[in-house]
Amino acid sequence: MSEVIEKVSIRITINGQSYRRKVEPRLLLVQFIREELGLTGTHVGCDVTYCGACTVLVDDKPTKSCTLLAVQADGCEILTVEGLEQDGELHPLQKAFSENHGLQCGYCTPGMLMSSMALLAEKPDPSPAEIRKGISGNLCRCTGYNNIIKSIQAAAREMAG
Amino acid sequence: MSWIGKSPERKEDQRLIRGRGLFVDDKQSYGLLHLHLVRSPYAHAQILSIDVAAAEALPGVICTLTGAEVKDLMPESFMELGPEPAASIRDYPLAVGKAIFQGEPVAAVVAETPALAADGGALIEVDYDMLDAVVTAEQALEDKDILHESAGTNQTWQGVYEYGEVDKAFAEAATVVAIDRLHFHRFASTPVENNAVVAEWLPHGDLNFFCNNSFVGFAQQLLAPALGISVDQMHIKTHDIGGSFGNKISNYTQMAIAALASRKTGGRSVKWVETRTEHLLSSGHGNERTFLDTEVALDKNGVITAVRSRHIDDCGAYPRYEPLGCVIWSQVLPATYGVRNFRIDFSQAVTNKCPAVPNRGYSRMQHLWFMERIIDICAHELDIPADEMRLKNYITEFPYTTPNGCVYDSGNYPAMLEKAKELIGWDDWKKKQADARGEGRLLGIGIGTTLDSGTNNFGQARIMNPHLPFSGNSEVATIRIDLQGSVIVTLGSGPSGQSHETTASQVVAEELGISPDLVRVRSGFDTGWNTFVGHSGSYASQFAVTGLSAVHGACEKLKAEMRRLAAFILEASEEDLEFGIGDEGPQLSVKGTDQAVNYWYMGNLVNNDNAVLAGELGDVTLNIRHVYRPPFTVPDTERKYGNLTLTYAAQLHIAVIEIDRAFGHPKILAYAAVDDCGTVINPKIVGGQVHGATAHGIGAAIMEIFQYDETGNLLTSSFSDYCPITSMNMPDVQYGSIQTPSPFSYNGAKGMGEGGGAPLHTVSAAIQDALYGEGVIVRESHHSANSVFALLRDSDESTGVQVETRQ
Numbered sequence: 020m021s022e023v024i025e026k027v028s029i030r031i032t033i034n035g036q037s038y039r040r041k042v043e044p045r046l047l048l049v050q051f052i053r054e055e056l057g058l059t060g061t062h063v064g065c066d067v068t069y070c071g072a073c074t075v076l077v078d079d080k081p082t083k084s085c086t087l088l089a090v091q092a093d094g095c096e097i098l099t100v101e102g103l104e105q106d107g108e109l110h111p112l113q114k115a116f117s118e119n120h121g122l123q124c125g126y127c128t129p130g131m132l133m134s135s136m137a138l139l140a141e142k143p144d145p146s147p148a149e150i151r152k153g154i155s156g157n158l159c160r161c162t163g164y165n166n167i168i169k170s171i172q173a174a175a176r177e178m179a180g
Numbered sequence: 181m182s183w184i185g186k187s188p189e190r191k192e193d194q195r196l197i198r199g200r201g202l203f204v205d206d207k208q209s210y211g212l213l214h215l216h217l218v219r220s221p222y223a224h225a226q227i228l229s230i231d232v233a234a235a236e237a238l239p240g241v242i243c244t245l246t247g248a249e250v251k252d253l254m255p256e257s258f259m260e261l262g263p264e265p266a267a268s269i270r271d272y273p274l275a276v277g278k279a280i281f282q283g284e285p286v287a288a289v290v291a292e293t294p295a296l297a298a299d300g301g302a303l304i305e306v307d308y309d310m311l312d313a314v315v316t317a318e319q320a321l322e323d324k325d326i327l328h329e330s331a332g333t334n335q336t337w338q339g340v341y342e343y344g345e346v347d348k349a350f351a352e353a354a355t356v357v358a359i360d361r362l363h364f365h366r367f368a369s370t371p372v373e374n375n376a377v378v379a380e381w382l383p384h385g386d387l388n389f390f391c392n393n394s395f396v397g398f399a400q401q402l403l404a405p406a407l408g409i410s411v412d413q414m415h416i417k418t419h420d421i422g423g424s425f426g427n428k429i430s431n432y433t434q435m436a437i438a439a440l441a442s443r444k445t446g447g448r449s450v451k452w453v454e455t456r457t458e459h460l461l462s463s464g465h466g467n468e469r470t471f472l473d474t475e476v477a478l479d480k481n482g483v484i485t486a487v488r489s490r491h492i493d494d495c496g497a498y499p500r501y502e503p504l505g506c507v508i509w510s511q512v513l514p515a516t517y518g519v520r521n522f523r524i525d526f527s528q529a530v531t532n533k534c535p536a537v538p539n540r541g542y543s544r545m546q547h548l549w550f551m552e553r554i555i556d557i558c559a560h561e562l563d564i565p566a567d568e569m570r571l572k573n574y575i576t577e578f579p580y581t582t583p584n585g586c587v588y589d590s591g592n593y594p595a596m597l598e599k600a601k602e603l604i605g606w607d608d609w610k611k612k613q614a615d616a617r618g619e620g621r622l623l624g625i626g627i628g629t630t631l632d633s634g635t636n637n638f639g640q641a642r643i644m645n646p647h648l649p650f651s652g653n654s655e656v657a658t659i660r661i662d663l664q665g666s667v668i669v670t671l672g673s674g675p676s677g678q679s680h681e682t683t684a685s686q687v688v689a690e691e692l693g694i695s696p697d698l699v700r701v702r703s704g705f706d707t708g709w710n711t712f713v714g715h716s717g718s719y720a721s722q723f724a725v726t727g728l729s730a731v732h733g734a735c736e737k738l739k740a741e742m743r744r745l746a747a748f749i750l751e752a753s754e755e756d757l758e759f760g761i762g763d764e765g766p767q768l769s770v771k772g773t774d775q776a777v778n779y780w781y782m783g784n785l786v787n788n789d790n791a792v793l794a795g796e797l798g799d800v801t802l803n804i805r806h807v808y809r810p811p812f813t814v815p816d817t818e819r820k821y822g823n824l825t826l827t828y829a830a831q832l833h834i835a836v837i838e839i840d841r842a843f844g845h846p847k848i849l850a851y852a853a854v855d856d857c858g859t860v861i862n863p864k865i866v867g868g869q870v871h872g873a874t875a876h877g878i879g880a881a882i883m884e885i886f887q888y889d890e891t892g893n894l895l896t897s898s899f900s901d902y903c904p905i906t907s908m909n910m911p912d913v914q915y916g917s918i919q920t921p922s923p924f925s926y927n928g929a930k931g932m933g934e935g936g937g938a939p940l941h942t943v944s945a946a947i948q949d950a951l952y953g954e955g956v957i958v959r960e961s962h963h964s965a966n967s968v969f970a971l972l973r974d975s976d977e978s979t980g981v982q983v984e985t986r987q
């Protein structure tokens with residue numbers, strides 16, 4: 020424990036911006052995102068991969084960033100909640116969550132949004148059952164989920180045009 | 181246009197939807213240090229020695245703290261709310277001499293990074309001598325193993341609540357139903373954000389906290405004497421809080437450790453962020469209650485005339501806030517029913533389990549579950565349909581004074597039942613149920629009626645301990661027109677997701693005739709704003725009454741000043757002025773003319789250009805602080821009598837549940853929730869609270885439990901074991917509302933965030949109904965597949981219920 024831990028050099032692209040850093044091998048991806056880069060929209064809510072507050076997209080796949088080491092994400096492209104808004108325009112999911120009261124305290128919201136992104140990329144017109152499954156790895160203690168499901172349905176409609 | 185009853189865009193969403201909130205763990209600064217806590221693996225153990233040498237020698241570790249050291253640094257232990265002997269309990273933020281629950285912090289390490297602090301923690305050697313653990317309150321009351329030697333007993337409180345003529349009612353009863361034991365289990369609403377704090381105790385004495393405590397008015401009163409600092413030297417701020425549900429009221433103990441650690445580092449900022457497992461192990465569980473030897477007297481029509489019973493609360497290792505739970509339940513003594521005669525012998529005991537904390541529905545939920553079980557068990561035994569049983573017993577006249585002097589402001593429970601039946605499709609389900617029973621399937625329909633009493637009279641604390649210096653209630657708001665003419669509001673509530681910024685802006689918009697987007701409501705809580713009193717915080721379903729009344733009162737005072745000022749500027753009479761929006765923004769104008777003065781002009785005049793003001797306007801500041809105080813008096817502590825809360829929101833839920841006979845799994849097939857919180861300020865937000873409270877209740881009823889083994893090991897200490905409810909288990913909720921405005925709040929609103937634990941009552945009732953004819957009675961509040969399976973398996977055992985029919 021007291022021996023000096025060799026740092027490892029990694030390159031990760033987050034929200035279109037590329038970063039090169041030397042990190043301890045034990046650093047979690049979520050710690051890298053929050054503490055190294057200061058992107059604090061991605062949250063931590065548990066220590067057993069249950070709550071999904073830390074969900075980001077790693078090469079388009081929804082990933083619990085608390086369960087991946089930063090070194091494992093070397094060379095990957097990552098999208099976090101901060102990357103959803105484009106040119107000052109909120110993503111339809113962000114708008115829909117707000118319009119449908121899909122968030123209260125907002126702590127689960129970034130993770131929920133990222134899981135929803137992945138869900139809609141795979142299933143642009145999901146059924147309620149598919150939505151429930153798509154966010155089943157994301158815990159929300161405030162909303163009771165009903166409004167989140169509504170929000171995702173509304174965003175799906177909006178994105179279908 | 182009116183802004184009350186509308187759902188404008190939430191102000192909070194602007195930042196939260198972008199991931200730009202500011203939660204405690206988001207706070208970073210140069211030189212920030214990190215705190216890690218070393219915890220007892222045992223529920224009850226003497227601490228023989230603690231060796232911190234190896235930890236302190238680790239590069240990157242700044243310092244350590246132990247219980248013995250903390251005891252020396254603190255002028256006194258945290259104030260105990262209970263009377264003697266509980267008042268003699270010593271509660272330090274690190275265990276001193278003995279650990280009394282699994283997960284209790286025994287030492288702390290401060291280091292340059294969170295990982296180094298954890299490394300340091302792993303190097304601390306603690307030698308324990310394990311003692312027998314006391315894991316139930318009944319066992320604790322035997323006083324064989326004493327947890328707190330300074331108190332000499334495990335009982336923290338005992339008192340009898342007696343009203344009416346109980347023995348006479350039993351003597352005259354047509355039927356007496358006896359229930360040997362009912363038990364309400366341990367769970368918590370566990371917010372997704374854990375407890376966290378950044379503390380900075382500067383060498384010259386000032387102490388800064390950035391934290392997620394949800395009842396700062398109370399926390400500062402506990403922290404100041406324990407840390408030997410004046411309240412004014414403590415600067416406490418919150419910003420975004422990721423849910424609390426009452427649980428974050430008690431994190432002042434960890435705030436104290438972080439403060440002492442900062443002081444030991446010479447005043448550097450020290451951050452502590454709890455892990456989820458730490459949270460579940462040690463940060464606070466909802467209270468567990470056992471109801472013994474209950475007897476219910478009924479007349480020949482099935483109307484309940486009296487209840488007598490013995491209730492025991494398990495408050496875990498330290499009573500902390502919890503002795504208040506010994507009284508708070510009595511806000512809803514008769515629940516929604518007209519029972520006039522009660523004798524409840526209430527006691528509370530410490531056990532070697534995590535301390536109990538206020539949890540959504542705090543203390544009333546347990547009692548309401550008890551009363552709902554009584555209704556359903558009596559209905560079952562007397563063969564009266566559950567809906568009819570309720571209609572026979574509901575209170576129907578309002579305001580209604582309960583046997584212990586509480587005043588139910590308004591309500592219409594039969595109308596709520598009607599509405600819930602409509603939403604769920606009652607008649608249809610009744611038919612389906614008959615068919616299912618014909619096929620031997622277990623399908624049940626359950627009703628739960630509950631109350632969410634809001635706006636506490638803190639005077640009730642004196643029923644528990646007459647020496648406590650608390651009574652009444654209050655909340656603060658400030659409003660000002662700044663020098664640019666902006667409308668700025670601050671609140672004392674420090675919310676955690678309840679949308680206070682939005683609803684406050686609606687009230688201001690309504691009062692000033694402007695729109696909510698023109699009102700800037702500061703986020704969070706800050707002692708530096710001077711917007712707080714001892715009651716300030718977000719708890720006990722009260723913001724719609726206390727917080728918004730404070731905002732409203734502040735608006736009235738501001739408007740009076742603005743009228744005087746505008747009358748002077750426009751050379752008009754005050755009566756001719758009206759508030760509104762003109763071409764140049766918010767303004768006051770002279771009715772029927774184009775003469776107007778806007779807020780910018782007025783704000784600048786007062787703040788920048790005041791030589792032109794007439795002398796009689798010298799007291800106008802456009803900067804108002806208003807304290808709202810509900811009209812309470814101190815209860816009669818001898819008789820345990822008085823008005824304990826101002827408003828009574830009500831919820832009525834219906835659930836349809838089918839039980840899988842092979843595995844006991846209860847599946848919710850349909851769910852309806854009807855809410856009455858008086859006048860609704862913002863329907864979307866009220867709906868959100870109803871859904872959230874419903875999820876907590878359903879989660880608690882069918883999944884979530886803090887289960888201890890006999891040595892005091894918590895078996896459900898991670899989310900994987902505790903299994904909080906997810907989107908896969910949460911049913912679609914058919915939601916409806918009725919509105920019976922409260923005559924006691926200026927706006928007719930009633931606080932409603934807690935929800936009264938309605939799903940617990942409802943699910944228990946539905947399980948009971950599903951098991952109709954199986955020879956079992958539901959006497960537990962937790963209905964996992966395991967526990968339902970056990971009920972079915974043990975159906976040949978006694979139900980624990982006896983009926984004596986006399987006429």
Ligand code: FES
Pocket residue numbers: 062063064065066067068069070071072073074083084085086
């Ligand atoms: S923090 Fe809970 S799953 Fe990652």
Ligand code: FES
Pocket residue numbers: 121122123124125126127128158159160161162372422423677
């Ligand atoms: S909005 Fe608070 S946890 Fe989901």
